[in-house]
Amino acid sequence: SNKQKEQAWLEKNQPDIVITTPERLKAYVVDLNILKIQTTKYFVLDEADMMFDYEFLSLIDQILPAMPKAKYLLFSATIHQSMEPFIKKYFGVYDLIDTSKSHTLNITYPLINIKYQERLDVLSKLVQVINPYLCFVFVSKKENQEVVYQRLVDLGKEVVSINSNIGVKKRIKLIEDILALKYQYVVTSDLAARGLDFKISHVIHYDLPHFLEFFQHRSGRTGRMYESGMVITFLSVDDHRKIDKLKKQGIPFVDYVLTDESLEKQVRKKREVSEEEINALKKLKTKKKVKPNYKKKHAEEVRKTRQAIRRKEHAAKNR
Numbered sequence: 001s002n003k004q005k006e007q008a009w010l011e012k013n014q015p016d017i018v019i020t021t022p023e024r025l026k027a028y029v030v031d032l033n034i035l036k037i038q039t040t041k042y043f044v045l046d047e048a049d050m051m052f053d054y055e056f057l058s059l060i061d062q063i064l065p066a067m068p069k070a071k072y073l074l075f076s077a078t079i080h081q082s083m084e085p086f087i088k089k090y091f092g093v094y095d096l097i098d099t100s101k102s103h104t105l106n107i108t109y110p111l112i113n114i115k116y117q118e119r120l121d122v123l124s125k126l127v128q129v130i131n132p133y134l135c136f137v138f139v140s141k142k143e144n145q146e147v148v149y150q151r152l153v154d155l156g157k158e159v160v161s162i163n164s165n166i167g168v169k170k171r172i173k174l175i176e177d178i179l180a181l182k183y184q185y186v187v188t189s190d191l192a193a194r195g196l197d198f199k200i201s202h203v204i205h206y207d208l209p210h211f212l213e214f215f216q217h218r219s220g221r222t223g224r225m226y227e228s229g230m231v232i233t234f235l236s237v238d239d240h241r242k243i244d245k246l247k248k249q250g251i252p253f254v255d256y257v258l259t260d261e262s263l264e265k266q267v268r269k270k271r272e273v274s275e276e277e278i279n280a281l282k283k284l285k286t287k288k289k290v291k292p293n294y295k296k297k298h299a300e301e302v303r304k305t306r307q308a309i310r311r312k313e314h315a316a317k318n319r
Contacts, residue, residue, distance in 0.1 A: 010034040022059040030062050040067040048076040048083065057086060064090060077220055078213045107223040110256035110263065111243070113235045119206055120151055122234060122258065126204070127157060127185070129262050132230075133201035134178070137187045138218045140207045148206060149187045159185040190214045196221070205233040208242050215246055232256075232263075276312075 010028065014036055018025070028035035043064070064072075072090060076083070079096075087094060114122045123137070137152075139145040142163065149161040160174060160183045178186060178198060190209055200222040209215055222229030233253065235243055247253060255266040 007032065007034060022056045022063070026059045026063055029066055037063075037066050037070075038068070040070040042073060043067055043070040044073045044075070046075045048074040060086075077216050105223045106226065106228040107219065108228075108230045109219075109251055109253045110230065110232045110265075111235050111253040112232065112256055112258050112263075115237060117236075119234055119236070120147065123148065123204070123206060124151060124155060125260070126232065126258055126263065127152065127155060129258070129260075130202065132184060134181070134183075134198055135185050135202035135204060136200055136218075136221050137185060137204045137206055138209070139187060139189060140209055142189065144206070145187055145189060152185055152187065157185050158183045159187060162186060162188040164189065164191050190218065197224070199224075199227065201227075201229060203229065203231045205231070207234070208239055212242060212245060212249075215251070219251075 007028075011034055018035070018037075020028075025035070029037055045060070064070075074083075074087070112122065112126075137148060139148050145161060145163060149159060152159040160178065162171070162174060166174070175196070177183065198221070203219055203222045205215070205218060209218065219231045222231060233243075243253065257264055257266045
């Protein structure tokens with residue numbers, strides 16, 4: 001097998017550059033002792049936050065002592081609290097380079113309020129009005145991924161599903177097919193999509209990830225190398241808290257409306273105040289002598305007056 005050939009080669013040779021996973025590196029360095037890394041100059045951790053989230057830290061912790069002279073380089077789309085103990089332990093004094101501020105991403109973040117609608121039905125409607133160059137549809141639950149894939153197949157879309165169960169050879173073939181634009185839609189999970197680099201025009205969050213930092217990683221699939229991109233998110237009645245957190249983190253959501261013909265930015269019209277409402281409000285004169293809580297009571301009176309007028313106008317229209 002390829003693994004056996006690799007191990008046999010390492011018995012007689014040592015590479016200049018090693019590209020690997022933490023599990024395999026630990027196996028070759030610690031368990032088999034066939035990869036010698038004592039003179040390593042640089043140790044690079046890409047997608048570093050992912051490693052700390054998924055308990056790779058214990059593996060890395062066994063590897064680092066074998067590289068006493070190495071400089072450590074961490075690359076991550078997000079740096080969160082779980083990484084701080086590791087950084088302090090091994091880096092001590094370190095330089096933090098934030099490249100996110102070096103240029104403005106050309107990404108639009110449409111937010112579609114689906115309320116109580118079924119996500120699958122909204123997705124079906126959405127894919128009929130957009131025409132992406134290449135779109136990644138992110139699905140959090142494994143059981144839903146197959147359902148979403150099958151619905152897009154039924155709609156006649158050129159679609160493929162990538163999950164963590166796919167073997168290496170099949171995965172390589174799928175990547176080649178995606179690069180050749182044989183598919184317009186890719187249904188995938190958070191784990192399966194990490195490390196994939198395609199020219200993607202659209203990202204659809206079928207649902208929000210359990211760990212919110214994955215929202216950034218999902219969205220980061222588009223808008224790369226100064227290209228424009230669109231990140232579409234469904235907002236259900238259960239998603240408001242997560243959306244509020246993402247807004248506080250700087251995600252510039254824009255309210256959009258999905259119709260049978262298009263996906264368009266929501267335009268909020270100012271309601272015209274009728275003459276009857278103006279006259280009714282004039283009757284609520286402000287008193288010269290103000291009692292405690294007067295402003296609160298006056299505001300409530302104004303609200304009730306407006307509400308009564310609107311109900312009256314609505315009833316008149318629907319006669």
